[in-house]
Amino acid sequence: MTSSPPSPSASRPARPGPASSRTTPPPGAPAPAPSGEGAAVMLASLAGFDGCFGCGSEAESGLRIRHTGVEDGVVTCEFTVRREHQGAPGLCHGGVLATAMDEALGGAAWLLGNRYVTGRLETDYLAPVPVGSDVHVRAWCTGLDGRKAYLEGEARVGGPDGPVAVRAAGVFIEVPQEHFVPES
Ligand SMILES: CCCCC/C=C\C/C=C\C/C=C\C/C=C\CCCC(=O)SCCNC(=O)CCNC(=O)[C@H](O)C(C)(C)COP(=O)(O)OP(=O)(O)OC[C@H]1O[C@@H](n2cnc3c(N)ncnc32)[C@H](O)[C@@H]1OP(=O)(O)O
Secondary structure, X not given: OOOOOXXXXXXXXXXXXXXXXXXXXXXXXOOOOOOOHHHXXXXXXXXXXXXXXXXXXXXXXXXOOEEXXXXXXXXXXXXXXXXXXXOOOXXXXXXXXXXXXXXXXXXXXXXXOOEEXXXXXXXXXXXXXXXXXEEEEEEEEEEEEOOEEEEEEEEEEOOXXXXXXXXXXXXXXXXXXXXXXXXX
């Protein structure tokens, strides 16, 4: 995966190096124009729900990912790697990092104004992430095809301009509200 998030001046990012054909939008699939309406729909849908393993304040064992903003369709969020996130000694577990990418790509999908679940998530791990690191994640949509939204993202260590540790690409599938199970 070698694509970059769109710059503020570029409404449609180039995507020169997809990781797999299954996370590449089909030719001609439109990339969404950034809109503030999707964020409003998303936040209304999720109002009062704090149980998300990625970002929920009530998920005691969750990652406590902090959503920090949306600009031109790019979602940004961050979390701090704790000791309980270790895989190999002193380093963040790859599944934890995949969770963070899922969270960010999912957020960028929900920004489109519909509800989505992860269908496929691909991750490339480029550098180890030590315990204590602040991980800065951003994600954006590369195309829409029916119920399928194609997303990409990257995680950087130490700051938003730090070295890239993870790149991800995914396909999220639009579902109705009824897909979800009311909390018991
Ligand atoms: C201050 C600033 C604030 C900013 C705020 C920003 C963010 C706010 C915070 C949060 C954002 C909110 C949420 C996002 C957060 C986290 C996201 C976490 C997401 C998850 O953690 S979610 C759990 C894991 N996930 C599942 O639990 C899915 C299990 N699964 C199923 O529920 C079904 O499997 C389903 C529904 C996926 C499909 O089932 P179905 O019967 O409805 O539809 P069907 O099978 O016909 O597929 C329809 C079309 O999707 C294609 N398709 C299907 N699967 C595919 C695959 N794997 N790869 C590629 N394409 C696939 C088909 O090929 C077909 O394509 P086509 O239309 O072209 O034929």
